[in-house]
Amino acid sequence: MPAHVTLVTIDQVVGSALAASLQDRVGLDVVSAPPTRLGAIATSNVDLVVLDLQVPESLAHCKALADAGLRVLFLVDSPDDEELLAAVEAGAVGFAASSGGLRELEQTVNAALRGEACVPRRLLGGLLRGLVQRRRELDVVEQRLETLSAREREVLGLLGDGLDHKQIAQRLFISPETARTHIQRLLKKLAVRNRLEAANLAAEYGISRQGDVA
Amino acid sequence: MSGGSARADSSWTPVRRGALSDDGESVRDPQGSVIVLNTTAQAVWELCDGSTTMPEMVHALLTLFDAPEATIRHDVSEALIELSRHGLLSQPQEEPA
Numbered sequence: 001m002p003a004h005v006t007l008v009t010i011d012q013v014v015g016s017a018l019a020a021s022l023q024d025r026v027g028l029d030v031v032s033a034p035p036t037r038l039g040a041i042a043t044s045n046v047d048l049v050v051l052d053l054q055v056p057e058s059l060a061h062c063k064a065l066a067d068a069g070l071r072v073l074f075l076v077d078s079p080d081d082e083e084l085l086a087a088v089e090a091g092a093v094g095f096a097a098s099s100g101g102l103r104e105l106e107q108t109v110n111a112a113l114r115g116e117a118c119v120p121r122r123l124l125g126g127l128l129r130g131l132v133q134r135r136r137e138l139d140v141v142e143q144r145l146e147t148l149s150a151r152e153r154e155v156l157g158l159l160g161d162g163l164d165h166k167q168i169a170q171r172l173f174i175s176p177e178t179a180r181t182h183i184q185r186l187l188k189k190l191a192v193r194n195r196l197e198a199a200n201l202a203a204e205y206g207i208s209r210q211g212d213v214a
Numbered sequence: 215m216s217g218g219s220a221r222a223d224s225s226w227t228p229v230r231r232g233a234l235s236d237d238g239e240s241v242r243d244p245q246g247s248v249i250v251l252n253t254t255a256q257a258v259w260e261l262c263d264g265s266t267t268m269p270e271m272v273h274a275l276l277t278l279f280d281a282p283e284a285t286i287r288h289d290v291s292e293a294l295i296e297l298s299r300h301g302l303l304s305q306p307q308e309e310p311a
Contacts, residue, residue: 093280117279124238124256128275131274132266132270
C-alpha cells in the first residue's frame with residue numbers, strides 16, 4: 001500500500017509536474033492540489049502534505065493540518081530564520097528546498113514519511129539558534145509570571161478572558177480602583193505595555209480565572 | 215582528552231573549533247583528520263557557539279526531532295564527548311585572545 005502524498009503549491013503546473021515526477025521515482029501515491037483544497041485535505045487519509053511556504057496563510061494551514069494529525073513538509077525557497085521557526089512551531093516536520101532538485105525532494109519526502117526530521121543542512125544552524133532564543137524568551141516570561149501574587153494572577157486570568165477593570169472589580173468583589181492597581185502592578189511585573197499585551201500573554205500561557213477564583 | 219573535556223554541568227557553553235566541510239557534514243580536527251558528523255552532531259556543532267548550554271541544546275533538538283527526551287539528551291551528550299575527544303570544542307575563556 002503506497003503512502004499518500006499531496007503537494008500543495010501556488011503554481012499548479014509546477015505542482016502537477018513535481019507530483020508526476022515524484023510518483024514516477026518513488027512509487028508513492030502523489031497528487032497535486034490547489035491551496036483551496038487544504039480544508040478538505042485535513043480530513044483525508046493523506047500521510048504527508050508537501051506545502052509551499054508561499055501559499056497564503058501557509059502557517060495557519062500547517063497548524064490545522066498538524067492538529068488533524070497530518071505530517072506537513074514545507075517546500076521553501078530561501079526562508080529566513082523567523083519563517084523556519086514559525087513553521088516548526090506550526091507543527092511542520094521539516095523543509096525541502098525547492099532549489100534542491102528532484103532527488104533531494106524524493107529523499108526528504110521519504111525521510112519525512114519515516115518520521116525523521118528534515119531540515120536542509122544550510123538551514124539547520126539558524127533554525128536551532130532561533131529555537132534556543134525562543135526558549136530563552138519564554139523562560140524570561142515564565143520567571144516574570146512567577147513573581148505575580150495569587151490575586152494578580154487571578155486578575156491576569158480575567159484580563160485574558162476579556163474583562164475590563166470594572167468587570168474584574170465586580171467579579172472579585174473589590175473596588176474598581178483596587179482592580180486598576182492590581183492591573184498596573186501586574187503590567188509592570190510582566191514588563192508589558194498594556195492590558196491587551198497582558199491578555200494575550202494570559203491566553204498564550206493558558207492562564208485563566210478557572211481554578212483561581214475561590 | 216584534548217581541547218577541553220565534555221563536562222556534564224548544565225552551565226557549560228562549549229565553543230566549536232575546526233574547519234567545517236562545505237556540505238556541513240564533516241569537520242577537520244586539529245590533527246587534520248576528517249570527522250564525519252551524524253545528524254545530532256551536526257546540530258550540536260551549530261549550537262556550540264559559546265553561549266548555548268547543554269540543556270538548551272537538548273530542548274532545541276527535542277523541538278526538532280521526534281524522539282524521547284532521554285534519547286536526545288544521551289545523543290547530545292555523546293556528540294559533545296566525541297567532539298571534545300577530537301579537540302573540536304573549547305571553553306569560551308579558552309579561546310585565543
